[in-house]
Amino acid sequence: MVMPPVIQGVEPPTQFGEWLSGTARQITRPTLRPKKFSATEISAFEKYIGSVENMAELWEWFVDFVRRAGQDDDTALAFEHWTREFGLLAAFNELEQIGAARLADYAADLIEIADGWHRMADAGLIEPDLPPQLAERVAHLDALIRNLTEEITRQYDNDLIARLLMRVGKQRQLTLDEQFRLVDAVRLDWKVKEEPSVRRADWYGADGR
Amino acid sequence: MADKIFVDTNVLLPFYFPELEFFEECDACLRQLKQDGVELWISGQVIREFYVRANHPRTFEELTAIERTLPLESEQVVRIVEALPDFFRIVDQPHAVHQMLPRLLREYQIGWKLTHDTNILATMLVHDIDTICSLDSDFDRFSDRVTILRPQVEDARKGTDPV
Secondary structure, eight states: OOOOOOOTTSOOOSSHHHHHHHHHHHSOTTTOOOOOOOHHHHHHHHHHHTOGGGHHHHHHHHHHHHHHHTTOHHHHHHHHHHHHHHOGGGGHHHHHTTOHHHHHHHHHHHHHHHHHHHHHHHTTSSOSSOOHHHHHHHHHHHHHHHHTTTTSOHHHHHHHHHHHHHHHHHHSOOOHHHHHHHHHHHOOOOOBSSOOOSOHHHHTSSSOO | OOSEEEEOHHHHHHHHOTTSTTHHHHHHHHHHHHHTTOEEEEEHHHHHHHHHHHHOTTTBTTOOOOOSSOOHHHHHHHHHHHHGGGTSEEEOOOHHHHHHHHHHHHHTTOOGGGHHHHHHHHHHHHTTOOEEEOSBGGGGGGTTTOEEEOOSOOGGGSBOOOO
8 A cells, every 4th residue: 555645834634635635625726826846746746646546545535536526626636736746647557457348437437527527617617628637548448438338238228328428418409319329329228017008197197106 | 200209217228238129129219229320318207117116026936025125136127227328308397387287287287107108298298309219008098298119019908098
């Protein structure tokens, strides 16, 4: 287990998430000037994220961080600073080595990150365009997903496609083909227990069928 | 062909659940309408009914009778509801619909359970939609006001019992 890097003036926590939560608290809204990290700190951090055995933990924390960043100004600023200062997204290459099965989760998380970014941009907290590295990763993942379709379950596949298309749909109107693809992706081939009546009047009766 | 059509809940449901009866008919119908450039409209009432129908514990094998929590399976139905605006246009229910409803109930001498169909009619009229895609023959009584487009099904399958 590689310990989190030591930040000058901050007691080293036992958990990486705790460390960056503390970092987020240091960046306060009134100043609007994110804390500058030293070269030593950056080096320590890069060493930490270079540890493959901690990638899963780091990833889970990172996704949680982005989720919170969409709702919390301080965390959003910390996130913005983090991505700029550390070039964190380079670590995604390591994550892909985890394997195709994990990739589905990874891709879904990446979509959430992009969503989080757009939410923060809508709130005027950050630049509207995705950072080039993140945009490249999203595009790369999109290609990977297509190639790995046969290796992941159909449910994962459909879920990812649905999330991708719904995200696109928030930015522009989907093409007709995309609309049909989205319908196919969210359809549920559940086994029918009892065919519901086609009459609305039957649905509001005592039995509700 | 109308340039916009209201899609009833009984068409929406099989459209998203391929194992249901009428899936093929509803799928072919809505796809063709879309490809013809027809705007497909639904309302909040249809969305609520869709969700309730899809989650009814007697409809699908996958569902259990859990009312107060959101089971994992129901989360998948929520996903469909989230995706609806990317395929359908959704009308709101302005005050004009509430004003229209009692007029229609009086005009057609309707009471009890057909009130819900009449609310669909009121919504359509307020939004200048004159065609509904539905499997429910109860709408026949409104044929002087709207055109009923039925996905191709056998007559025997239609609901015809009077209320």
